[in-house]
Amino acid sequence: MVKWLNVGIVQLALLFSSCATAADKPAIGDFGFDVGGMDCKVTPGDDVYAYANGTWARTTPIPPDKANYGQFTRLADINTARVGEILDDARRDSSSRIGAAYASYLDAARVEALGMAPLASWLARIDAIHDRSGYRAIVADAAALGVTLPLTAEIGPDDGRPDRYVPIVSQSGLGMPDRSYYLADGASMASARKAYTTWLAAMLGFAGQGDAATRAGAVMDFETAIAKVSWTPLRNRDASKTYNPTTLATLAHEAPGFDVGALFAGRVAAGDRVVAMQPDAIAAVAKIVASTPVDVLKDALRAHTLHAFADVLPDEVGDADFAFYGKVVEGSEKREPRQARAAAFVVDAMPDDVSRIYVARWFTPETKAAAMAMVKNIIASMDRRLDALDWMTPETKKRAHAKLAAFTPRIGYPDRWHDYTGLTMKADDLFGNAVRARRWKHDWELGRIGKAVYRWEWSATPMTVDAFANYPTIGITFPAAILQPPFFDPHADPAINYGGIGAVIGHEMSHQFDDQGAKYDEKGRLSTWWTPADDKAFRERTGALATQFDAYEPLPGMHVDGRLTLGENIADLAGLTVAYDAYKASPESRQAKTIDGFTPDQRFFLGWAQLWRLSYRDADLRRRLITNGHAPAVQRVWTMRNLDAWYAAYAVKPGQALYLPPEARVRIW
Template identity: 35%
Template sequence: MKLKLYFIVLAAALGMSVNVFAADGPKPVKAKRKTAAPPKKFIDPANMDLAVKPGDDFFEYANGGWLKRNAVPAKETRWGSFNILRQENIDKLIGLLNEVSKTSASQPKGSLKQRVGDLYASGMDTLTIEKRGYDPIKPFLNRIDKIRNLDDVINELVYERVNGAGSAVFGFSVDQDDKYVNRYIVNLGQGGINLPDRDYYLKSDARSKKAQEALKKLIVTLFTLTGSSADEAAKNADIVYNLEYTWAKAQLSRVAMRDPHVTYNKFLVADFEKQTPHLKWSKILPALKAGSQDSIIVAQPSFFRTTDSLLAATPVANLKIYLRWHILRGAAVSLSSDFVKAGFAFSSALSGQKVQTPRKERMSAFVDNSLGELLGQLFVEKYFTPAAKQYMVALVNNLKATLGDRIKRLEWMSPATKDRALKKLNAFTVKIGYPDNWEKYDGIVINRDDYYGNLTAINIWKYNFNVSRLGKPVDKTRWGMTPPTVNAYYNPTNNEIVFPAGILQFPFFDFNADDAINYGGIGAVIGHEMTHGFDDQGRQYDADGTLRDWWTAEDANKFKSRADQVVAQYNAFKVLDSLHVNGKLTLGENLADLGGLNIAYEAFSKTKQARSGNKADGFMPDQRFFLSWAQVWRSAQTPEAAAQRILTDPHSPEQFRTNAPVTNMDAWYKAFDVKPGDKMYKKPEERIKIW
């Protein structure tokens, strides 16, 4: 399926900090200090390594002291500024959940506190979960036992999806039509694999082989836990792995799918059905509650042609084994401890995480993912102030005006394309903190003593909600993240930038911080999300979110030429032994980092602090700005996690997110007196300038 949201971080956490705006910009809303706390050191030299020249390794110079003192905790795969803020938010959520779960049983049935509290309590009721073993999934396994032919297999794929057991083989969703953004349409996408990326199946290096063996071991373990003999489980593992290998070969790469035109393939249902004669979409779609659709979007048509042939050529007995595996794999983390341990052993082999995340943290994440806008109301009420929201609105407007000025000054872009770029910028929708209209999750019944039943009920509700959108007006007020989330995103089809409440904290957002800290933190994040509207993917969507070309051919070529320079810069970065950053996969995020930091710096340069040239904590204003940027990305990770991210994450590793953008900014060279001979030095004519 195509990815609709472009994040500041992926599978990580963000925090923000802002205080004063440009002197000629909007005025901030001041928050009162609650206590006379000791002054915070927003830039602490103890966290730096002053023995390293900033021009040799700015990431190490800014963060080396902290990195020496902080190993990756056993329950984490990486540890840094994002993770620390995320942990703080998790602790806040656990506190809220512990409190509400104590009284939820006495709350009115269906109320916010009853459902949130009882959902958390059901997940923490390990005695009941342990006693039930894998009983909760036996109805699905019994259904699979009764399958007799290929039609039964396809019917089972549909049944599991509609009844809360997940999406086997292929992806299905209802989303906006990229070329008619005011309509919802059915989307089909590739699937079928359980390793993080198709390349894990297709490569034969030591890391890939380790991942392949870990997957086979998981398959054997889960089948053994449900009654298969050792020999039978081993045979099942071979069958499952070979099927997944075939699906992996049929998948498009992540780099190929970065082009939204590649994944926009619209078919009449009748025409697409001719390409997949065994997958009769005219019957499947109504069974999926999608009604009688005349057209669908298929992200990877060749994958479905392969799947149709594979399903027809594979013995039904083998397909039944795969279906059992799908149920076991999806449910393992929610069953008794033997299943949970097996799932963690698999993920640990891939990520390097040494001990499992504590159950209370996993269950707080489960509630947030399940009833996030109910839990979010409790979070916002206690931890997010209206002043912070007003402050962010003003700062976004400030950065937006700065980006507009930069677009007007672009020497490589024609007036016609500039006019359209400014039109798109001015059409941005901005969402901050939390939704204006909270989702009520009407119809979800939560029982305190039925964890797996609750999980299934939530999955069914989400599925039904998704398909119910067909034929209705597009609701652009909805959010793609919950309020406690430590992240931010840009959504091209809505042309919107979104900043949940969870991210609006230090090291990005702090009422008491100086301009340099705040602009280097949240200012760069705001600029990052704005730039996503003009990165290699976002630039292909126009002001109303439609996938439509608004560039002159000459301007598009000039943009691509500059973007290719960014690809080359990041391709040169080595992460582990032979592994390099994938400049094409990470291009959008790298462009957003480069643009966001430039926008934030220009806005900062107008502030009284920047113009004063006064030191604070021993650093000049411009130095504090860039050090703030660097400490945002302070992070260490396990080698396994680093290797996995290179294949799967569109974001570059943190040290390169720190170092690469600054080497393209003249102000950084001046701030730290970076000269020829320094390892990060680039000649002025080599510095990449885009937005």
């Protein structure tokens, strides 16, 4: 257990001193905020997002190769350039695995010259399938290659026994982002279905199949049948409903139309424990597979194989794949440059070989220490807030404190790296490199079955611009890439840092107590540890937050789903609340003065608003509203309308669009 509550306030004050020298000038503006991106003609109480970000939103176009653009994508582009530098250096080293992989991707001439030849043997295996036994025989290899199948499997912590890994089976089989794309009414969904059928026909054509249009329709009918029995995103986010431990033999009996055991390549015995995420959907999908003609199953395999490998095949395949997934689904206008795709390929294939170089070059011990100090301070703030809750019973508070004390903050990069010994990369074999990397990763996954959880292993690279909470391990993770401006700048005004990375830290911490995280106890077990009174009070508050977000309409006729986004909305509200308390308790706050006309509290909220400078293409925003657990950026900024301090900071008054009377402001943590 790690204890972070005895905060080194003096150290924190030194790290975030506002008396910066010229050399220590903030990376953004005079105090860490881009004032030029504001629109001061807008009243904060009417639209605080537009007030803080309006000029930026009007004057910053979305690049043609992006579905959206904002702070996350900007930092991701910076990291891609940094990774490119690493790989350019590695390419000059003939012994470098990552250099060979990078060179193979950049050798477009060779990829074009080889054409479809690298895929020929796999397509021949599909051609050779004549019955269901032949289809079952190919499932294990298809899973290893990352080809979409009607059901899918992973190895993850067992929610009931979080110290051990368990095989997990889930619904799958859809080529479009969600069941709604197959089933929902409306012109946009109808257009997407038409475009997807065109894509299916194109992929079957690349696979050498005739009568592609008719056969594409049959695959579309097959996937539509799967969509009809698949769980919704809202149902899938319920940790209690998706945890259904059983045995492989029982699951196979309930889903006889699909060889579930083949997903694990024979490494799971009949009596071994597995978790079925959506039991009735799994059984229904298996039944659909059993009644579908083998030729249709083969065509689905062909099409999804082409998608799985589109990026390492000739451009005519990649361009056709992008025409649907890039243009129709995301709204992007063109593919990313080959260099950027090459960098992404190498990071996906051997993430830790790149990561260890990245953190050595671009993540300093000083940044890690400063971030850890901030984490400690936010945890201390959360600890105080638990004591002050008027709706939680004493016995539940005691266990909540124990869970908070069990948090494992992970900053920058993991303590241990994966060893890719045995993984061969060749400068003249891009397709082979992709296959070998995927098989290595799949074998690593299967090798975890039944073992103790690898607590050193991260689910993201240090180059990932994001942060994470893990329920079974009670972990909160902040990769190196997010610990840079505008999220975090040791030389920025402390109010900006607390409103920025401080609120993000509070967000990830509070995920452990959101509507799903709260179902996991201080050991990381999915269990009931709240009293009925706690649960009732919590549901009343979170229900009000869901209703608040239900009212938002980012696209005409499309509202935010307050239940689908509830966990993230709870975390945003809690993150801001806890970070504000932490800032007000800090010596920096007591010494803070007005800067450039902005009070300390105003700067705190500007720090949060600046993080969410983000514009979407309509197609991408539509997809997110249907499938994503996060509300759009504008509405995430508006979360501050629930904090009393925001009203005082900006003199928000009744009659302004975002004003909520005190009794309507949602207060949870």
